[in-house]
Amino acid sequence: MGLKIWVFAEADGDKPASATLELLTKAREIGETVEAVYVGANADALAGALGDYGASKVYAIDPGGRLPGVIGAAALAELLPANSPDIVLFAQSYDGRDAISLLSAKLDKPVLTNGFTIRLDGDKVIIGTQIFGGNTLVDAEFEGEAPYLAAIRPKSFAAEPGGGAPATVETVPTPDAGRAGEAKVLDHHVEEREGPKLEEAVVVVSGGRGLGSAENYGPLVDDLAKLLHGASGASRAIVDAGWVPYAKQVGQTGKTVKPKLYVAIGISGATQHMVGMKGSDNIIANNKDGEAPIYGIPDLGVVGDATKVVPKLIEALKARS
Amino acid sequence: MNVVVCVKQIPDPATPGKLNADSNTLERAGKLILDESDSFGVEMALQLVDKAGGGEVTLVSMAPNDEVSGLRTALAMGAAKAILVSDPALAGSDSLTTAKVIAKSVERAGDIDLVLTATESTDGYTGTIPGQVAGLLDWPALTFAKEVEIADGTVKIQRQTEAGYDVVEASLPAVVSVTAGVVEPRYPSFKGIMAAKNKPVDKVTAADLGLDASEVGWSGARQQIVSVEKAPERQAGEKIEDDGSAYEQIVAYLEKLKVI
């Protein structure tokens, strides 16, 4: 009999988050029945896309001013016994991590996290992870009884619509989350962002410590990203130094990106950075040190001073537009 | 106010990581150090206790071979005492088992208002311990905090989100995970380092915490590594030296990719 797979769905505005669509696409490939569990507003607006990517049904829960992961874990704990999915997939995201960890404690079930592949071997479910900055691949399998709980890093799978009908929406009453449910969300702050999201951009231009100073980030990295209709990213070194916010960090402890083109400027190429970008279709690197580890991967490597190379490039691009 | 800070002692991340050939788990035999991610929790706890005008900071760590070097660093920063859980039976523990050990240690620490952790450790980075510990204790979990305030028996945080941050509040006791950079960790002073040598470290085993050996470590883990491989390497392409005209080749490459 085919597998029943549940996906803990998250929203990005009034659309499903891209990580959710990636999980649904994968679930559709390995499972027979795919259903979503969604905690948040506007489930009806999401049902079309959730169905298109593979969910036949979505259990919709109003968070009631609570954290989605907290309410999600409580709801899942109630829903699982009666519905017995084989696998529950979460994105390795803020709310996905809350949900999987609280649920793990509630059900006394182990978790596999930071997955980037899922495969079946007979009736075994195997989750692959990349460790040591991505230079080693580890496969682990669940033992014991289903449901198996796994968290998957965003951008591990391509999201592809399957043409399914809109998911039927089944509203589930907000569960009592016990003391965990005491955490109330009082306010949302949205920080301004120009251009595409880092994880969704077709072009990503990232800068590192080799930019020399925080002041160079705007004219070198942001401006180039803008001209290429892309998003700007960063190495951890300059996030930790306070040059740019954490949201821009690419790598093991930041975002994974897989754009059509990744441009690395003044980045040395530590494994922990490269694990977040080496899946890009094409890579250009600029570093003044021709021996920098980053030169192990780019399709085009430009050895030279970023403060000389990049302004000329920007000028040339401006002249064209 | 009494705060527990969970601190992980890890192999130095500057040296390349290695898996034990027999068990496929991280090699932890050498000297361990305080996970830098936890230095933020320690600093935050010291500041919160200071602001509250009383109470103390207790460290909780699960680590092999009675390892204390990382604990000493955090004690030197100013924590009052530590609970160290070290037991060969705990080798191979998965994150849920680790969370059980930590939750039991928090109970052992006595009257605690707040548990602080990092959002994820540097070596295992499952990022599930904060939620699992909160779940086991049945306390609220306030995760990914980039600011923490305590007032009148409640904790209020700014919780990092994809779009910005949310303000989240709960009553104490609670578990809070703090992001790197929330506060500037102090350097231990010489006096602090000397004082740390005599601060109490309560060394306990799984059994002392009421955990059965069959539930923890290898016997407790319900997942198994089935293969370990080298990742395929990406092939580098052309490499040019900038002679003042490299930008032209970049433009040509961008044209070829049709991104301009």
Ligand SMILES: Cc1cc2nc3c(=O)[nH]c(=O)nc-3n(C[C@H](O)[C@H](O)[C@H](O)COP(=O)(O)OP(=O)(O)OC[C@H]3O[C@@H](n4cnc5c(N)ncnc54)[C@H](O)[C@@H]3O)c2cc1C
């Ligand atoms: C557990 C862990 C997790 C981590 N997670 C991440 C992560 O998610 N993301 C991440 O990025 N890092 C991460 N790191 C940090 C990582 O190991 C590196 O320290 C970091 O990526 C280095 O950033 P950088 O390349 O900007 O700086 P550096 O390593 O200092 O490199 C700067 C580079 O700039 C070059 N340069 C200098 N001047 C110029 C110039 N004028 N023009 C051109 N080039 C110049 C130099 O040759 C050098 O190669 C992690 C580390 C650990 C231990």
Ligand SMILES: Cc1cc2nc3c(=O)[nH]c(=O)nc-3n(C[C@H](O)[C@H](O)[C@H](O)COP(=O)(O)OP(=O)(O)OC[C@H]3O[C@@H](n4cnc5c(N)ncnc54)[C@H](O)[C@@H]3O)c2cc1C
């Ligand atoms: C590469 C790698 C991948 C792994 N993947 C998995 C997996 O998918 N599933 C799984 O169940 N286990 C996994 N493990 C095992 C897991 O790392 C251990 O069980 C570990 O003891 C706890 O998890 P963590 O460090 O990942 O915790 P995290 O949740 O990342 O840690 C968050 C915070 O909790 C606190 N904390 C964590 N551990 C301790 C400790 N020992 N003492 C005190 N405070 C602590 C610290 O404040 C830490 O910053 C993995 C281990 C490695 C090395």
